Structure formats: C-alpha cells, structure tokens
Amino acid sequence: MTETTARPARELKVAVIGAHGRMGSEAVRAVEAAHGLSLVAAHGSGDDLGDLGGADVAVELTVPAASPGNVAHCVARGVHVVVGTTGWDEARLETLRAQVADAPAAVTGGAVGVLIAPNFAVGALLMMSFAAKAAPFFESVEVIELHHPGKVDAPSGTAARTAAMIGRARDEAGCDAVPDATTHDPDGARGARVDGIPVHSVRLRGLTAHQEVLLGNAGEMLTLRHDSFDRGSFMPGVLAAVRAVADHPGVTVGLEHYLGLA
Amino acid sequence: MTETTARPARELKVAVIGAHGRMGSEAVRAVEAAHGLSLVAAHGSGDDLGDLGGADVAVELTVPAASPGNVAHCVARGVHVVVGTTGWDEARLETLRAQVADAPAAVTGGAVGVLIAPNFAVGALLMMSFAAKAAPFFESVEVIELHHPGKVDAPSGTAARTAAMIGRARDEAGCDAVPDATTHDPDGARGARVDGIPVHSVRLRGLTAHQEVLLGNAGEMLTLRHDSFDRGSFMPGVLAAVRAVADHPGVTVGLEHYLGLA
Amino acid sequence: MTETTARPARELKVAVIGAHGRMGSEAVRAVEAAHGLSLVAAHGSGDDLGDLGGADVAVELTVPAASPGNVAHCVARGVHVVVGTTGWDEARLETLRAQVADAPAAVTGGAVGVLIAPNFAVGALLMMSFAAKAAPFFESVEVIELHHPGKVDAPSGTAARTAAMIGRARDEAGCDAVPDATTHDPDGARGARVDGIPVHSVRLRGLTAHQEVLLGNAGEMLTLRHDSFDRGSFMPGVLAAVRAVADHPGVTVGLEHYLGLA
Amino acid sequence: MTETTARPARELKVAVIGAHGRMGSEAVRAVEAAHGLSLVAAHGSGDDLGDLGGADVAVELTVPAASPGNVAHCVARGVHVVVGTTGWDEARLETLRAQVADAPAAVTGGAVGVLIAPNFAVGALLMMSFAAKAAPFFESVEVIELHHPGKVDAPSGTAARTAAMIGRARDEAGCDAVPDATTHDPDGARGARVDGIPVHSVRLRGLTAHQEVLLGNAGEMLTLRHDSFDRGSFMPGVLAAVRAVADHPGVTVGLEHYLGLA
Known part of the structure; x- marks a missing residue:
C-alpha cells in the first residue's frame, strides 16, 4: 500500500x-x-x-x-x-x-x-538568539526582565543567559564596551552588569515572565520583547x-x- | 469698537x-x-x-x-x-x-x-500627575527612565520626583509597601529605591529622555510612558x-x- | 485596591x-x-x-x-x-x-x-479618564486595542468609548482635527475613525484584552496602556x-x- | 557599527x-x-x-x-x-x-x-529578517507601522515588504492563515491585509519612522520593534x-x- x-x-x-x-x-x-x-x-x-x-x-x-x-x-x-x-x-x-x-x-x-532543555518557550529562545545576532551591530545594549513579585532571585536565569550570549557575541566581533557616562548613582539605579551588559529586574503584581532587550545606535533603537503569560x-x-x-x-x-x- | x-x-x-x-x-x-x-x-x-x-x-x-x-x-x-x-x-x-x-x-x-518650572514638557507633567493619581489603586509600582548614554547622574531628576510623588500619594492613602520577595540579588539588578518605589535607569545611544511608570494588580497592568525626542x-x-x-x-x-x- | x-x-x-x-x-x-x-x-x-x-x-x-x-x-x-x-x-x-x-x-x-457598572477594571477606567484629560494637550491621538483572535467585533466597546470620550474632550477644548496627510491607502491600513479618532484593532493568539492610547506633539509622545491578563x-x-x-x-x-x- | x-x-x-x-x-x-x-x-x-x-x-x-x-x-x-x-x-x-x-x-x-540598497537602517533590516525567521513558529502575526502625520501613503513600504517576507516564510513552512473570528467591523478597524498578514498604520505628530511586529502563540507574545528617530x-x-x-x-x-x- x-x-x-x-x-x-x-x-x-x-x-x-x-x-x-x-x-x-x-x-x-x-x-x-x-x-x-x-x-x-x-x-x-x-x-x-x-x-x-x-x-x-x-x-x-x-x-x-x-x-x-x-x-x-x-x-x-x-x-x-x-x-x-x-x-x-x-x-x-x-x-x-x-x-x-x-x-x-x-x-x-x-x-x-x-x-x-533549560527553556522550552520558543519565543524566549528566538528572543535570545536574535539578541545575540543583533548585538554586534549596535553601540548600546541593555536587558530588562519583568516578573511577578514572588520571585526570589534577581536577575532571572533567562536574563543572565541572554546577557552572557550578548557579551560573547560582542567580544567575538571586537565591539567596544557599551557607552555610559554615569558618575553619580548613589542608590544603584543603573542595575546589575552581567558580562558587561546592564541588566534590570522589575517585580510587579499581575506579571508572569517577560523580558526586553534594547539595542541602540545613533538615531535608532531595536527592541526585542518576549511575554510569557502562563506556563x-x-x-x-x-x-x-x-x-x-x-x-x-x-x-x-x-x-x-x-x-x-x- | x-x-x-x-x-x-x-x-x-x-x-x-x-x-x-x-x-x-x-x-x-x-x-x-x-x-x-x-x-x-x-x-x-x-x-x-x-x-x-x-x-x-x-x-x-x-x-x-x-x-x-x-x-x-x-x-x-x-x-x-x-x-x-x-x-x-x-x-x-x-x-x-x-x-x-x-x-x-x-x-x-x-x-x-x-x-x-523644573519641567516644561506637558507630556511629562501629565505622566507624573497621572502616576500619582493612579498609584494608590495598585499593589505594585515601578519606574523605568531611559536616557542617552552621556547623562552623568542616575536616576534622572524627573524619575526621582515621580517616585516621590507616587510615594507620597501611597502614604496618604495608607497603601502597603510594594510586594517584593527578592532575597538573592548580588549585583543590584533590582535598581534603586526612591521613597520606597523601585527606580531603574537605562542609558542607550539613540535615546533622548524617556520614562515609563508600570503599575500592577492581580491580572492587570497600567503603563504610563512619556518619550521626549528633542528639546x-x-x-x-x-x-x-x-x-x-x-x-x-x-x-x-x-x-x-x-x-x-x- | x-x-x-x-x-x-x-x-x-x-x-x-x-x-x-x-x-x-x-x-x-x-x-x-x-x-x-x-x-x-x-x-x-x-x-x-x-x-x-x-x-x-x-x-x-x-x-x-x-x-x-x-x-x-x-x-x-x-x-x-x-x-x-x-x-x-x-x-x-x-x-x-x-x-x-x-x-x-x-x-x-x-x-x-x-x-x-459596565466595567469594573480600575486600570481600564483610569486609562480612559487619563486619555480624555490628556487629549486636548496634544495634536495627534490614536487608539490601538489588542484582543484574543476569538473576538467577533471590532473595535472593542472599550476602544469605542475611549475614542468617544477623547473626541468630546477635544471638541469642548476647541482642538483641531488630528493631522493626517494620507492620500493613498487602498487597503484600509489607517483603520477606523470613531468620533474623529483613528482606532486600530489587533487580534493575536495569547492576548486577552489590551489597549494603548498614543498622544503626540512635536518632539514628544505620551502613551497610556492597559493590559488585562485575566478576569x-x-x-x-x-x-x-x-x-x-x-x-x-x-x-x-x-x-x-x-x-x-x- | x-x-x-x-x-x-x-x-x-x-x-x-x-x-x-x-x-x-x-x-x-x-x-x-x-x-x-x-x-x-x-x-x-x-x-x-x-x-x-x-x-x-x-x-x-x-x-x-x-x-x-x-x-x-x-x-x-x-x-x-x-x-x-x-x-x-x-x-x-x-x-x-x-x-x-x-x-x-x-x-x-x-x-x-x-x-x-533600498534601506540602509541596519536595525530595520534586522527587524525584517527576524520577523521572517520567527513567523512560522507562531499562530498569529500582525504588523503596526507608525510615522509622522505628513506621510501620504499607507502602509509604509517597509511594512509592506515585512508583511510580504512574513507571508512567504509562512507559506513555505505550511502555516495556516492567522486566526481571526471577526464578523462585525463596519469601519475597518482591523486594518489592511498584505499577503494575508494584517497591517495597521498610525500617523502621529512627534514620530519619525517606527514599526512593530507582534507574534502570538497560546500563552506568549514576541514583539520586534524598530524606532528610527532621525536620518x-x-x-x-x-x-x-x-x-x-x-x-x-x-x-x-x-x-x-x-x-x-x-
């Protein structure tokens, strides 16, 4: 047959x-x-x-x-x-x-x-892959992750992995460090640095698991965002x-x- | 006449x-x-x-x-x-x-x-006014400000004033502190606290002066954002x-x- | 609350x-x-x-x-x-x-x-109230509503009410019509007009009920967004x-x- | 660069x-x-x-x-x-x-x-490339482009090209049409269709040239956004x-x- x-x-x-x-x-x-x-x-x-x-x-x-x-x-x-x-x-x-x-x-x-598989969310994997691919084309890159307020660790594992992937891609391409003229930040508003990439953690009732990668050049910004609304x-x-x-x-x-x- | x-x-x-x-x-x-x-x-x-x-x-x-x-x-x-x-x-x-x-x-x-007048941007004044009015209705509030990478201080004056206005409005309404279960944040990803409100500062080539106020309750989020593209x-x-x-x-x-x- | x-x-x-x-x-x-x-x-x-x-x-x-x-x-x-x-x-x-x-x-x-009460979502009520209050201060206003793809009507009732509230506030303040030079739009990409305000409806798997009001002046934009993730x-x-x-x-x-x- | x-x-x-x-x-x-x-x-x-x-x-x-x-x-x-x-x-x-x-x-x-080269904006090229790559992994895709109110045509050429690239990628992968239960849309709030992909055009004073691609699956959304602030x-x-x-x-x-x- x-x-x-x-x-x-x-x-x-x-x-x-x-x-x-x-x-x-x-x-x-x-x-x-x-x-x-x-x-x-x-x-x-x-x-x-x-x-x-x-x-x-x-x-x-x-x-x-x-x-x-x-x-x-x-x-x-x-x-x-x-x-x-x-x-x-x-x-x-x-x-x-x-x-x-x-x-x-x-x-x-x-x-x-x-x-x-540390992460099964296809959208999150795409976001990480795209972030690493795009990062060498931009002067500035920062990561913002947003989760529910019951989360005990900051930054999230996904944000740390994303920053590490971005950092490695920029190192391999010979990029300069991200520009930052900050000289006065007494309370730590500039957040964490993971492999040279600034990472910010927001905790908000109503949210589940969300992440944004912001990439900036003179005159333009590229934003990659993933929202995970439920398991x-x-x-x-x-x-x-x-x-x-x-x-x-x-x-x-x-x-x-x-x-x-x- | x-x-x-x-x-x-x-x-x-x-x-x-x-x-x-x-x-x-x-x-x-x-x-x-x-x-x-x-x-x-x-x-x-x-x-x-x-x-x-x-x-x-x-x-x-x-x-x-x-x-x-x-x-x-x-x-x-x-x-x-x-x-x-x-x-x-x-x-x-x-x-x-x-x-x-x-x-x-x-x-x-x-x-x-x-x-x-510390600020002439009508949109920024509306954002601050709305943030203070809305804040007592929500469990969680955080502020993200985003500026060009030549800025030397963090957080911005507008962000600090916004957080102060939010903090005062919540105190007057008898609100609880914003919920936050973070116990492990070795690199300061959770940012600064201004009058009890978390504030995050992003510095990115291509940006001018931008701010977002995120307000969260179970099942919902309200976002107030102002973008200032030029003087x-x-x-x-x-x-x-x-x-x-x-x-x-x-x-x-x-x-x-x-x-x-x- | x-x-x-x-x-x-x-x-x-x-x-x-x-x-x-x-x-x-x-x-x-x-x-x-x-x-x-x-x-x-x-x-x-x-x-x-x-x-x-x-x-x-x-x-x-x-x-x-x-x-x-x-x-x-x-x-x-x-x-x-x-x-x-x-x-x-x-x-x-x-x-x-x-x-x-x-x-x-x-x-x-x-x-x-x-x-x-047609709507108990405090965040949505705040968004509508803020949109009507802010609208007379801006040249341009548009509304984008985003819902799950099972919704049968467009635009949403909330978007139509928001546009009506904005239109009335602008009429009372004597505002001009929103500027729009469009002369060529064969497929209707510019969306609907409700009381003179452009309204756009997005339908996307994964979403519940979301709305954004964009307000623009020379050099600045104010964005009011409400996300309703569940009942x-x-x-x-x-x-x-x-x-x-x-x-x-x-x-x-x-x-x-x-x-x-x- | x-x-x-x-x-x-x-x-x-x-x-x-x-x-x-x-x-x-x-x-x-x-x-x-x-x-x-x-x-x-x-x-x-x-x-x-x-x-x-x-x-x-x-x-x-x-x-x-x-x-x-x-x-x-x-x-x-x-x-x-x-x-x-x-x-x-x-x-x-x-x-x-x-x-x-x-x-x-x-x-x-x-x-x-x-x-x-029809387009030299590296960020815009990345957005289009990523949109085409991601589109087959999602049930829903829509495009929103936002420009200054002096623009005469809608949708923008970049949005039309993006939708065409997305449509082709989905056809080659054998994807179904995007889900849409709309039966009542008297004023055209659902926007244009370009190669089967809904496209929405916003015109707002203060903006230059911006585009967002929204991709949705059950429980998640991926957003790709490019902002062009100046030439x-x-x-x-x-x-x-x-x-x-x-x-x-x-x-x-x-x-x-x-x-x-x-």
Whole structure:
C-alpha cells in the first residue's frame, strides 16, 4: 500500500515522568491532545519507572536530585528523553554522555537522543538568539526582565543567559564596551552588569515572565520583547522536542539546536 | 469698537534672558513664531538687562548662579517671569516670595507673577500627575527612565520626583509597601529605591529622555510612558506659561498648577 | 485596591446573585477573602432571592433579561446593589430611578444606592479618564486595542468609548482635527475613525484584552496602556464598589464616579 | 557599527555623488568622521563626475532620473558603487548587470561591485529578517507601522515588504492563515491585509519612522520593534556598505546580503 502523506506510519508513544507536578500535568494534557502522539505512561515522582509503558520517548520533569537517575533509566532501555528539570551541570552532562555512548540502540531504531532543555518557550529562545545576532551591530545594549513579585532571585536565569550570549557575541566581533557616562548613582539605579551588559529586574503584581532587550545606535533603537503569560507557553516547545528527539542522537543542550536557531 | 474674538487687545511683549544657550535659542525661535507674542529683547548671560526692552514677561533660562539676580531684577520692575533655570531651593524661594510681596504693580496691571518650572514638557507633567493619581489603586509600582548614554547622574531628576510623588500619594492613602520577595540579588539588578518605589535607569545611544511608570494588580497592568525626542517638546509648555503667568500673581512652583493638573 | 477610610465598626453582609457564572464565582471567592466583608448568600440564576440572607449589599452578575427584576427585588427591601450585568439602557435606568425613589430606607440606614457598572477594571477606567484629560494637550491621538483572535467585533466597546470620550474632550477644548496627510491607502491600513479618532484593532493568539492610547506633539509622545491578563482584574473594582455603594444614594452609572475619576 | 576585520593597510578613498541633498550631506559628514575612510570628492547633482577624485568607492544618493547614468559612469572606470537612490526596477538592474559584466577591473583590484540598497537602517533590516525567521513558529502575526502625520501613503513600504517576507516564510513552512473570528467591523478597524498578514498604520505628530511586529502563540507574545528617530540612523549602514562593497563583486540588491541576514 502506498503512503500519500507525511504522517508517520505509527504514533510516537510518550511517557511523562513527574506527571503530577505543575509542568508535568500540563505536559500530560498537551501530549494527550497532540496529533501523532500517544500517552502510554504517566509516572509520579518516586514511582517505579519499569518499562515506561513501552514508550519511544520520555518527558522528564522532576527535581534536580531525581533527574539523573530517571534519565539513566530511560537511556539504558533505548528510550529517548526530553529533560526539562534543572541542575544539569557539566559533571552531570559528562556522566550522561558516557551513558548515552554505552546505550543500546533506541527502540525507534538508530541511536538514543537526549535533550537537556533549560527553556522550552520558543519565543524566549528566538528572543535570545536574535539578541545575540543583533548585538554586534549596535553601540548600546541593555536587558530588562519583568516578573511577578514572588520571585526570589534577581536577575532571572533567562536574563543572565541572554546577557552572557550578548557579551560573547560582542567580544567575538571586537565591539567596544557599551557607552555610559554615569558618575553619580548613589542608590544603584543603573542595575546589575552581567558580562558587561546592564541588566534590570522589575517585580510587579499581575506579571508572569517577560523580558526586553534594547539595542541602540545613533538615531535608532531595536527592541526585542518576549511575554510569557502562563506556563501553557512552554508546551509547543515540549511537543516540538518530543517529535524531534529521535532525529538528534547523543546529548544536546538547548532546544534552540533543534529549531535551527543556534 | 466691539471686540469679536478672544484675541487679546495687544500682543504680549516677551524678553528672553539666556538667549544664546540651547534652551534659550529655542525659546527665541518659539516666541518669534507664536501668535500673540512679540519678542522685544534677547539677552545673553552677563548682558545688562536694563528695562528688558519694555517686556511684559521675561523668560529666564540661564544658570543657577545667575538666576536669582535676574529674576529679582525683573520683579523689581513689575515684569512677570517664567523661570526654567534649576537650583531654586527653599531658601531661594523664600527670598523670592519676599521680593514679590514688595514688588510694584505689574506692567500689565495687577500683581507680579513668577513661575519656577523644573519641567516644561506637558507630556511629562501629565505622566507624573497621572502616576500619582493612579498609584494608590495598585499593589505594585515601578519606574523605568531611559536616557542617552552621556547623562552623568542616575536616576534622572524627573524619575526621582515621580517616585516621590507616587510615594507620597501611597502614604496618604495608607497603601502597603510594594510586594517584593527578592532575597538573592548580588549585583543590584533590582535598581534603586526612591521613597520606597523601585527606580531603574537605562542609558542607550539613540535615546533622548524617556520614562515609563508600570503599575500592577492581580491580572492587570497600567503603563504610563512619556518619550521626549528633542528639546522642541519643551516649547509648547514655555509658551503656555508665558501666556498664563500674568493671571497667576505670586510665586508658583511647577507648570502643572497652570494646567489644572495639580 | 487601597482602603482609605477607617475600618467599619462591623462587617458588611454581602449577597452574590448569579453566583455560579464566571464572574459570579470569582466574586464569591473575592468577597470571602476580603477584609470587612462577609458572604451571607450566593444565589444561582433562577433561585428565589427571599430576604437575601439579611444582606446589606447585593452583587448582581446575571443576564440582561433577569437583571432588572433582581435589582428591583433588592431595592424594595432596602438592600444596596452593585450591578455588573449589561443591557441597562436609558428606559431601564428610568424605571430603576423611580423604584429607588420609592424605596424604603436602606438596611444600613440612609437611602438605597445602586451602581450600574459596565466595567469594573480600575486600570481600564483610569486609562480612559487619563486619555480624555490628556487629549486636548496634544495634536495627534490614536487608539490601538489588542484582543484574543476569538473576538467577533471590532473595535472593542472599550476602544469605542475611549475614542468617544477623547473626541468630546477635544471638541469642548476647541482642538483641531488630528493631522493626517494620507492620500493613498487602498487597503484600509489607517483603520477606523470613531468620533474623529483613528482606532486600530489587533487580534493575536495569547492576548486577552489590551489597549494603548498614543498622544503626540512635536518632539514628544505620551502613551497610556492597559493590559488585562485575566478576569481576576475585575475583582478589586467589585470590592471597592461594594464598600462604597452605601455612601452613594440613588442610581450611579460608572464606577469612575465612586473613584473620583469622572 | 562594529569592524570585524583587521584595519586595512591603507585608507579607502570615497566620493559622494549628490553631496548637497539631505542624505548626501549626512554621508559626507559620516565619511569624513569614519576611521579608515577618506573623502576625495563631493559632487553635487549635475556636476561633471570626471575621475571621481581617484575614488575607490562612490556613494550615489541622487534622484531616480540621474542614478543609472551616474552608476554607469563609475562602473566604466572600475569604481565600486553604493547606491541609495530609489527607482531601480528589474529593467534597470538588467542593464546594470550587463555594464558590470563588461567593466574593467576595479581600481582596488578584482571585479567591480555595486550595491543597490533600498534601506540602509541596519536595525530595520534586522527587524525584517527576524520577523521572517520567527513567523512560522507562531499562530498569529500582525504588523503596526507608525510615522509622522505628513506621510501620504499607507502602509509604509517597509511594512509592506515585512508583511510580504512574513507571508512567504509562512507559506513555505505550511502555516495556516492567522486566526481571526471577526464578523462585525463596519469601519475597518482591523486594518489592511498584505499577503494575508494584517497591517495597521498610525500617523502621529512627534514620530519619525517606527514599526512593530507582534507574534502570538497560546500563552506568549514576541514583539520586534524598530524606532528610527532621525536620518542619522542610516549612516552606520552606509559606512558598512562602503567598507564591504569591494568584497562583493557584481550587483547585489539589499544591504542584508552584506550583513549575513538574508
């Protein structure tokens, strides 16, 4: 029989690990509603993962202490993994790369793929990628991040990463430091410097997670802004990762590499 | 003969003191181009003011060291004054009020009027007035000011005054402090606090003078923003002050009192 | 929402009519959580209202067909009413005013008060009030409203009311029409005109209800923006109305009259 | 503008044609102030161009009627040309390509290069490039352009080009049409459609040339905005083109091709 569409011959089977957390329960709903994906297991934290319900791909959304063990369990069974849990430092990544190198073939065929994704918001990834690309063309760059007033750390992790990406892009292009004639700022209104880039943190009731990158030249300004209104904004990125992970064998850090943004 | 329009019977005669400075030369051009105003004198700093060319109203745009002497000279001759020079602290105002009380009748009739105006930008005055009015209705308020990178002080004077007006309005209404759970901010990304209100200063090539007041409640945000693209934005306020000063005898601080905004 | 008066000696007793609808169920939760308010009845639509649980104030959030009967029931028993239901045209208001004039004394003492409120979002009311106040000071004014793509009408009711308020304020101040040299606009990019003010409607997935008023003079722009992220943003206005209605005898249309904004 | 290559061994000699126009006089000043460039000729329109002062590169900023002749004169002498004049349709480009193919070697060595650049604002080019790249990742996209009220056509050429680039990118990616439930829009508040993308034109005193691209998904929005405050914003792009044209033999349309944005 001839296939006439691009639709895969069978559905991808997906397991969610950490299915009762805030992100995990959103992921369960998103997988159930998605074309071409089939939810085969929803594990709470601490559950025995067993054979993961025969999954092709696992989505791992737990806590830093549990994540490496969960991912190793999947990899050892040839199950691809999309990881949204934080805490993956270089030592953990090194161990994971060795585990993946020793893993059996993936249940989908080919080699096992693992994505470690600090951020699934496609819009935020685009903003960061564009900021790094644009920064060498401008004299001035500053970052403003705005969050709800319950956030305990400043600046946000996304703002710090954005500033680091901007700083590196400007260094590689041989840019001068951003101009700043400030000599009198007794209360610190000029904010933080991250890799030479000024970063400002606003905390406001009603907001969720927002960021603006301002780039200025004589006579012009370019503004890149991302607004994340609720956690639902992460799910298109999670689904895109689930669909693409089998095509990216080995360990990848950052969803931007799947999206052609890096 | 019957007058059929509201146009005054004769033109107002205007002198500009500090006519060769940046603001002063703009004021000369603006007075020359305005309906109902006639430029009769344009004094450089250090010029002998003499009889001010027979002016009804003087516009004083010089430097803090010269301003009190210039204004006293005008007041003693019954000439109304619109003052844009900075440095008028309470001691100077006290002296000025005594001079005005002892002054002869104004050349236009009635008592002499003096306006001390830290800011002539009508849009900026509206922003500040609206910010103070709105602030008690919101849990959170923050101020972001953005200027060219040649500015030496942070925050701007306008931002500091805005925050002070907001802080006072909230105190009078019995508002709680703005919510802020920040416990970790090693580099000062949360900016300055002025009268309890967070203030952030951005410096960017291409910008002139801009300010945003963000007000947040659960589920909503109100944003008040003023952009000043060039000094021309001050002239409508200067002209409005020149036309109104004779109707406001005594010493007034702030153009907002002439515009019904205070 | 700030409480600007001393705490009342006893709690206000509140009934919610239409307690199972989207707005009504939010109101039930908000009253239960509020200082100084006590929920004494939560009626579904069609319930017999009876003595309203002995309420001092009723919040009426039903449908246009039921609202006049519910309000009349309350007024006849001396219970103040805060009404968020739409459909109150002039004929209905006329009937209501007669009912209020004939009503017994309020259970709280004094005369009965009724508020008909088309919009409880305090931030939106502030934006509209500020737009009307600022508009005569500027040459140019335009309105941009932005909503979710499921909205069927354009422009939004709030945008049309804002433009009407701006148009009236400019007419009363004798302003010229907004400047516009457009001679070639084959596809209607310049948007709608409402009372002479250009209005633009954006529809975008991810948005809820947002509006921007842009005001321009030579060299400056003032921007007033309101973002409504969810229905929770209406509750501070509902609670403010409940607390204030007993101090406003008779029929009032528009929460802005309680807030000193009109 | 950043210099990303080593400083050339000798200065580039530059002629400006159309040196007394608004753009041309800015270009003269910019070349004189730039590192590594030396102004060797400044021709008014109608001047005999002669040997162009021995220039390596000419900047052509005249009028559509004169531009092809000027460019042909340069090409025939092996002088590279950066062209900011409009009116270069496909027929003119075809003729130019033939002239370049027959030209002698460039005075700098290698083959002659010509850049036809409809837009030198680097920030605007970045905005357009980013908009096209991001558009396939979002359900909704709309464009708002804002200009001074003396502009006669709507939408702006930049907005129309941006919408066309977005429309093409979405078609190639197989995106659905943008969602829009509007059924009632009697006055055209929804604006124009260009290649399926809604475009809105604002005209406001105080503005110069500004554009915003709004991209929306469930729960998130990405905003790309470019503000052009004055013509000075074009000069970094002109200088970048002058420095790069010798490395791009043949005819190139669009500065984005020199900047790695296309």
